[in-house]
Amino acid sequence: MTNSLLFGISTFVYFFAMVLYISYLAFRSDGLGKAATLSLVGGVVVETAAIGMRWYESYQMGIGRAPLTNMYESLAFFAWTIALIYLVLERKFKIRTVGAFVVPFPFIIMAYASLNPNDIQPLVPALQSNWLISHVVTCFVGYAAFAVSFGVSILYLFKARSEKLSPKSPGSFWGFLPSAAALDEIGYKTIAIGFPLLTIGIVTGAFWANVAWGTYWSWDPKETWSLIVWFIYAAYLHARITRGWRGKRAAILSIVGFSATIFCYLGVNLILSGLHSYGG
Amino acid sequence: MSADEPVKTTKTDWTTKVWDFLTSLKLVVFLLLILSALSIAGTIIQQNKPLQEYYRFYQPGTVALFNKLGLFDMYHSWWFLACLALLAMSITVCTMDRYRGIMAGLRKRNLILDEDLGNSLQDLTTIKYALPLDTVEKKMLELVGKGFSGKPVATTAEDSGRHYFFEKGKYSRLAFFLTHLSILIIFLGALVGSFFGYKGYVNIFEGEMISQLETRAGKIKNLNFQVKCNTFNAEFYPSGAPMDYRSDLSILQNGKEIIRKTIRVNDPLTFEGITFYQSSYGGQPDEVAIDVVNRDGSLKGTVTAPFGQKVDIPGVADKVAIADYQEHHHLPDGSEGGRALDVHVYPEKGEETEVWLLMDNPDYDKRRGGDYYLRVKDLKLKKYTGLQVNKDPGEILVWFGSVMLIAGIMIAFFMSHKKLWVSLRTDRKGRSELTIGGTANKNRDAFAREMEPMIQSLKEVS
Numbered sequence: 001m002t003n004s005l006l007f008g009i010s011t012f013v014y015f016f017a018m019v020l021y022i023s024y025l026a027f028r029s030d031g032l033g034k035a036a037t038l039s040l041v042g043g044v045v046v047e048t049a050a051i052g053m054r055w056y057e058s059y060q061m062g063i064g065r066a067p068l069t070n071m072y073e074s075l076a077f078f079a080w081t082i083a084l085i086y087l088v089l090e091r092k093f094k095i096r097t098v099g100a101f102v103v104p105f106p107f108i109i110m111a112y113a114s115l116n117p118n119d120i121q122p123l124v125p126a127l128q129s130n131w132l133i134s135h136v137v138t139c140f141v142g143y144a145a146f147a148v149s150f151g152v153s154i155l156y157l158f159k160a161r162s163e164k165l166s167p168k169s170p171g172s173f174w175g176f177l178p179s180a181a182a183l184d185e186i187g188y189k190t191i192a193i194g195f196p197l198l199t200i201g202i203v204t205g206a207f208w209a210n211v212a213w214g215t216y217w218s219w220d221p222k223e224t225w226s227l228i229v230w231f232i233y234a235a236y237l238h239a240r241i242t243r244g245w246r247g248k249r250a251a252i253l254s255i256v257g258f259s260a261t262i263f264c265y266l267g268v269n270l271i272l273s274g275l276h277s278y279g280g
Numbered sequence: 281m282s283a284d285e286p287v288k289t290t291k292t293d294w295t296t297k298v299w300d301f302l303t304s305l306k307l308v309v310f311l312l313l314i315l316s317a318l319s320i321a322g323t324i325i326q327q328n329k330p331l332q333e334y335y336r337f338y339q340p341g342t343v344a345l346f347n348k349l350g351l352f353d354m355y356h357s358w359w360f361l362a363c364l365a366l367l368a369m370s371i372t373v374c375t376m377d378r379y380r381g382i383m384a385g386l387r388k389r390n391l392i393l394d395e396d397l398g399n400s401l402q403d404l405t406t407i408k409y410a411l412p413l414d415t416v417e418k419k420m421l422e423l424v425g426k427g428f429s430g431k432p433v434a435t436t437a438e439d440s441g442r443h444y445f446f447e448k449g450k451y452s453r454l455a456f457f458l459t460h461l462s463i464l465i466i467f468l469g470a471l472v473g474s475f476f477g478y479k480g481y482v483n484i485f486e487g488e489m490i491s492q493l494e495t496r497a498g499k500i501k502n503l504n505f506q507v508k509c510n511t512f513n514a515e516f517y518p519s520g521a522p523m524d525y526r527s528d529l530s531i532l533q534n535g536k537e538i539i540r541k542t543i544r545v546n547d548p549l550t551f552e553g554i555t556f557y558q559s560s561y562g563g564q565p566d567e568v569a570i571d572v573v574n575r576d577g578s579l580k581g582t583v584t585a586p587f588g589q590k591v592d593i594p595g596v597a598d599k600v601a602i603a604d605y606q607e608h609h610h611l612p613d614g615s616e617g618g619r620a621l622d623v624h625v626y627p628e629k630g631e632e633t634e635v636w637l638l639m640d641n642p643d644y645d646k647r648r649g650g651d652y653y654l655r656v657k658d659l660k661l662k663k664y665t666g667l668q669v670n671k672d673p674g675e676i677l678v679w680f681g682s683v684m685l686i687a688g689i690m691i692a693f694f695m696s697h698k699k700l701w702v703s704l705r706t707d708r709k710g711r712s713e714l715t716i717g718g719t720a721n722k723n724r725d726a727f728a729r730e731m732e733p734m735i736q737s738l739k740e741v742s
């Protein structure tokens with residue numbers, strides 16, 4: 001199938017982009033940085049084609065459905081959204097150095113996806129719904145924003161330590177990174193983007209569950225974990241907006257929040273059981 | 281704000297303490313994190329399983345303890361609900377606490393850019409022009425009006441300066457009410473649903489109708505209409521995976537058909553606030569013809585048995601009755617036996633025996649021994665559709681609250697109340713002088729960036 005080939009190529013390109021972003025951080029050469037961004041753009045373009053192709057091929061098979069319905073497809077989509085959201089934010093906030101902490105995700109996720117069966121299966125009745133797309137897309141774009149905040153927060157922790165240890169060293173490796181204050185602010189802004197999306201994702205999911213099963217909330221492990229993630233980021237936002245939690249404590253909450261996100265997405269499927277047998 | 285607030289002397293000490301406790305952001309962060317931790321426990325310990333199942337995982341002592349603590353149905357336990365109630369109370373009190381401040385923020389104060397105000401603004405720009413004041417004023421209104429489309433408040437002060445106050449996004453201050461009250465509305469919706477609604481389940485045979493159903497709580501609900509299942513169909517993909525379940529339903533009242541609709545998974549039918557969802561299906565043997573076969577393979581006779589009735593087996597003194605039918609029968613060794621009919625054989629003397637006859641393995645019953653065995657000759661199934669039934673008058677509140685919540689969060693994060701002051705005066709040398717400064721209640725950096733091009737173009741006025 002053409003889509004598998006394209007997904008394979010995009011995995012390879014993401015790997016290449018990851019290596020370039022890490023080298024950029026290590027060697028601080030502008031050329032490397034540009035190449036890193038370009039190759040990530042390349043990876044996104046190839047993967048966009050792969051997703052489109054898979055969609056098209058499903059129609060050719062007479063199944064015709066959005067490619068968002070099993071573990072393989074959701075992982076691929078997750079990788080794609082992280083790469084895309086990261087690129088948008090890199091442009092907006094000028095944070096190319098963060099790439100070394102975020103771009104490994106698309107590659108690792110695609111590599112992990114390749115371990116899952118990737119044949120195009122038709123949809124069981126419960127998944128035949130227009131809510132599927134809005135639910136999955138909003139959740140995943142939200143998750144991707146949290147992933148970027150996670151990368152930024154890790155970088156913040158390193159940077160804040162170095163600023164404390166040697167406050168004035170603009171020419172050094174650490175001086176090359178954005179200031180701790182800027183990282184802190186970006187870490188917050190990305191969460192401010194992810195939180196409304198996660199909220200929409202949870203609400204559309206509840207609405208869909210109500211249409212399909214007649215219950216908008218049944219405390220199934222996936223639902224519960226998405227609520228946990230939501231609580232953690234709500235706590236983050238309150239602590240930040242009203243108690244002025246910034247810097248280290250905010251960064252740690254952001255890291256905890258993304259760990260919970262990953263568990264919500266993968267851990268629940270692998271370890272706990274529930275209604276969501278697929279990766280949405 | 282605090283200056284014009286009267287000192288609250290009427291409050292006794294402890295109400296102040298409770299008030300402070302409920303409005304404390306520490307409590308909110310703590311509650312949100314504690315609710316997360318409790319919910320994690322609820323996903324690790326499986327919820328609402330039959331008690332026997334827990335004994336497979338835990339020691340009997342542990343099961344007893346967990347059961348007493350409510351850990352097996354923890355989302356309905358008093359302590360989980362108490363946390364939610366505390367959250368609701370905290371939100372209520374917080375909203376009351378903030379009400380005055382937020383409303384005060386909506387009022388127009390400080391219409392004039394005087395020295396005090398100027399000092400409190402982050403950056404203030406003064407531009408001098410060699411143009412008449414009227415020209416500058418006209419240009420200014422045009423340029424600033426692009427960003428602040430509303431009509432400014434114009435004031436002429438004693439010093440004959442002209443002062444303008446622009447603002448926008450004032451009502452974004454109300455986002456606080458939207459986000460927080462929405463959560464109370466969602467809670468309220470859930471409460472209304474659990475007090476005034478019910479969930480139930482009902483099977484309807486093709487061609488038959490029901491007018492009552494059993495709720496999950498085990499109560500019988502009478503409907504003031506009938507639901508009829510005209511047909512049920514299940515379709516499968518070549519791989520055997522389900523493709524579509526469809527029930528053609530009619531709602532009847534006083535014998536008249538009111539609605540007819542084919543429901544599917546994801547496309548239920550609602551009538552008078554009660555919704556019917558496609559949930560499962562099955563079949564019950566209606567009329568069955570069973571061959572009675574001698575061990576040598578020759579036919580002894582055929583019995584036709586309606587479901588559940590004892591029928592004589594020709595040529596022997598035994599009787600037989602159809603008891604059950606399964607689409608996927610599991611054989612004693614655990615393997616899949618496919619479609620199977622459960623019959624009970626009653627010998628003249630002694631105990632009845634339960635016998636499974638496999639449709640796809642007709643001679644399966646031969647292994648039972650005896651001088652004859654049974655084989656299904658013909659089976660007519662009466663299909664039924666299984667419907668989940670839900671009445672939830674609180675649902676609408678939940679959706680209303682959800683939309684409010686999303687709107688509130690969006691407004692809170694992406695909008696702010698922006699204010700801009702401009703004053704114009706003629707300085708001692710007769711030049712026109714414009715002073716401009718602004719502020720926003722959130723995200724001041726973004727506001728400053730937004731102002732830059734406006735100030736630049738003001739500077740370029742000539």
Ligand code: HEM
Nearest residue numbers: 234241242302303304308367370371374455456459689692
């Ligand atoms: C799950 C429950 C809650 C959610 C989802 C939530 C959501 C939010 C959101 C989205 C904001 C930002 C809104 C804004 O800046 O105007 C916010 C701010 C705030 N929340 Fe909550 N909240 C919750 C519970 C609470 C509770 C219980 C309290 C009261 C103790 C509270 C007090 C505040 C305060 C004081 C602000 C700051 C408003 C400001 O200064 O701009 N929140 N909340």
